[in-house]
Amino acid sequence: MSSFSLTGTDLITDRLVLRPWFPDELAAVLCDTRLPHWAEDFPAEGDRVIAGFLAEHPEGLNEYGHRKIIERAGDLVIGSIGLFWPPSDGSVEVGYGIVESRRGRGYASEATRALVEYALTVAPGVHTVQAGVELSNPASVRVLEKAGLERWSDDGTVARFRRTTRAAGVSQE
Numbered sequence: 070m071s072s073f074s075l076t077g078t079d080l081i082t083d084r085l086v087l088r089p090w091f092p093d094e095l096a097a098v099l100c101d102t103r104l105p106h107w108a109e110d111f112p113a114e115g116d117r118v119i120a121g122f123l124a125e126h127p128e129g130l131n132e133y134g135h136r137k138i139i140e141r142a143g144d145l146v147i148g149s150i151g152l153f154w155p156p157s158d159g160s161v162e163v164g165y166g167i168v169e170s171r172r173g174r175g176y177a178s179e180a181t182r183a184l185v186e187y188a189l190t191v192a193p194g195v196h197t198v199q200a201g202v203e204l205s206n207p208a209s210v211r212v213l214e215k216a217g218l219e220r221w222s223d224d225g226t227v228a229r230f231r232r233t234t235r236a237a238g239v240s241q242e
Contacts, residue, residue, distance in 0.1 A: 072179070072182045072183045072186050073087075073183035073186060073187060075187075075191075078132050080136070080183050080184065080187055081141075082179050082180065082182075082183045083179070084140065084141055084142065084176065084179060085138055085139060085140060085141060085176060085179055085180055085183075086138075086139040086141055087136040087137070087138060087139075087150060087180055087183060087184060088136055088137050088139055089130065089131075089132060089134070089135070089136050089137075090123065090130060090135055090136065090137060090149075092130070094137070094146075095120045095123055095124060095130075098112045098116055098117055098120035099117070099120050099121065099124060104146075106139075106144060106145060106146060107145060107146045108140070108143075108145045108146060108147045108168050108170060108171065109170065110168040110169055110170050111145075111146050111147060111148070111168045112149075112168075113148070113166055113168050113169070115149070115166035116148070116149050116166060119135060119149055119151065119164070119166075123135055128154060128155065129151065129153065129154055131154060133152055133154050133161075133188070133192045133195075134151055134152060134154045135149060135150070135151030135152075136149065136150055136151055136184070137149055138150055138165075138167065138176065138180050140171065140176070147167055147168050147170075147171040147176065148165065148166050148167035148168055148171070148176070148177070148180070149165070149166055150163070150164070150165040150166075150180045150181065150184055151163070151164055151165075151184075152184065152188055152192070152198070156192075156194050156195050159194055159195060159196040159197055160195070160196070160197040160198070160199055160231075161188055161192070161195055161197075161198055161199075162198075162199050162200060162201075163181060163184060163185060163188070163198050163199070163200050164200065165177050165180060165181055165184075165212070167180075172208070175215070177209075177212040177216075178211075178212045178215035178216045181200075181212060181213065181216035181218075182215070182216040182217055184198075185198045185216060185217065185218065185232050189232065189233075189234050196233060196234045197231055197232070197233040197234075198218070198231065198232050198233075199218075199229060199230060199231040199232075200213055200218060200229070200230050200231075201227050201228070201229050201230075202227065202228055202230065203226065203227055204223070204225070204226060204227065204228055205226075210228060213230040214230075217232055218230035218231055218232045219231060219232065
């Protein structure tokens with residue numbers, strides 16, 4: 070059963086909408102201009118970093134790239150998530166962040182699960198989604214586990230997680 074539905078370019082989950090960024094919103098993040106549809110503590114530092122990255126790498130602004138995470142109940146932007154596009158040898162990396170006021174509600178896992186499934190079923194040429202997380206961040210480790218990614222390496226500081234289609238020869242489960 071799918072963890073999302075697709076409406077235009079929006080990915081819809083039970084509680085969230087994952088919507089591509091609009092250029093004016095990225096400009097607002099970069100200029101520290103508040104928009105009315107943002108949670109009070111959005112953008113977080115990670116969102117500013119991603120906005121800067123996207124300003125320098127506009128290829129990340131496509132239907133397979135970076136998205137805002139919108140809480141459906143209040144229609145507020147509460148974070149961002151994205152695939153670092155384009156794929157390299159069939160693999161893309163996923164990154165995510167939720168503002169502090171909305172953490173602990175399972176939003177990061179819900180968004181990550183939906184975007185990973187989308188990448189593996191819809192995005193052209195993708196057979197693996199991976200992520201790295203510092204082991205000093207156990208909440209983020211748990212997000213990836215709950216989103217269905219498997220830990221496949223660990224150097225004592227950073228753990229690498231992935232989910233791969235069966236066609237690529239590595240189990241998804």
